[in-house]
Amino acid sequence: MSLVKTEAIVLRAISYHETSSIVRIFAEKSGVVSVIAKGARRLKSPFRGYLEPFNHVEVIYYYKATREVQTLANVELLRAYFADFPDVDKLLLPYSILEYLEKFTVPGAESREIFKLVTTTFKLMEERPEMMELYFAQFLLDFSSIHGYRISITNCGNCGKQVRRAYYDLKDGKFYCDECSYLVEKSFIFLDSNVLRALDYLARGEVEGIPKFCNEKDVIRLIEFLMRWIAFHFGVKMELKSFKVFSMIKRA
Numbered sequence: 001m002s003l004v005k006t007e008a009i010v011l012r013a014i015s016y017h018e019t020s021s022i023v024r025i026f027a028e029k030s031g032v033v034s035v036i037a038k039g040a041r042r043l044k045s046p047f048r049g050y051l052e053p054f055n056h057v058e059v060i061y062y063y064k065a066t067r068e069v070q071t072l073a074n075v076e077l078l079r080a081y082f083a084d085f086p087d088v089d090k091l092l093l094p095y096s097i098l099e100y101l102e103k104f105t106v107p108g109a110e111s112r113e114i115f116k117l118v119t120t121t122f123k124l125m126e127e128r129p130e131m132m133e134l135y136f137a138q139f140l141l142d143f144s145s146i147h148g149y150r151i152s153i154t155n156c157g158n159c160g161k162q163v164r165r166a167y168y169d170l171k172d173g174k175f176y177c178d179e180c181s182y183l184v185e186k187s188f189i190f191l192d193s194n195v196l197r198a199l200d201y202l203a204r205g206e207v208e209g210i211p212k213f214c215n216e217k218d219v220i221r222l223i224e225f226l227m228r229w230i231a232f233h234f235g236v237k238m239e240l241k242s243f244k245v246f247s248m249i250k251r252a
Helices: 090-106 114-127 127-147 193-203 208-210 216-234 239-250
Strands: 002-016 018-025 031-037 057-062 070-080 166-169 187-193
Touching: 002 031, 002 070, 002 090, 002 114, 018 057, 018 090, 018 114, 031 057, 031 208, 057 127, 090 114, 090 127, 090 216, 114 127, 114 239, 127 193, 127 208, 127 216, 166 216, 187 193, 193 216, 216 239
Parallel strands: 031 070
Antiparallel strands: 002 018, 002 057, 018 031, 057 070, 166 187
């Protein structure tokens, strides 16, 4: 058994027995980890109030390779993201990020680059909530790139011609131009010139310029494409509960 000290983001916590909690954290040094916080729900517990979703904490836990759940020894709060956030609906996108971390990161693997991406994204979302959708899109693009799946939409996947707008085939993961769009079956996402331009801006880190030419529908289509891109390349068929609710609210 060894002691691990690392910064982490709290993903979620569930009650365990009468006074304890099982907490899922995304740790900078060890990816997604489950820890038991013994007595965490007691009024005088030193853990109380620190193990809430989005909290940026420093934890010390006892690690044993044969255990699925490690034992939390200490926790210190570094920052409580979205603690006083006025718009509850907007929190659906940060919750989507927590879902991504839990479902797409490797347990036990060092995750410093992803960890920095998450904390930077949360900080930006807190400071500029009106830009939250675009910061979420930036997160998705960077998350994909860090894992080796960079997006380059310049030429048609069939004829090789340069594209000004594209049809993304959800089955084969290729992009097709107008002339070759007949090859695309029913499952596709149409990316017009505004969405392709937005992708270029994201790739260059110029997210602040996107609202000048993209409307809300363009941004939602951009996000849906990025999520489908990640699902295709990770080989995972999934639906984020938080984003599903967000989409329903936007379409209402």
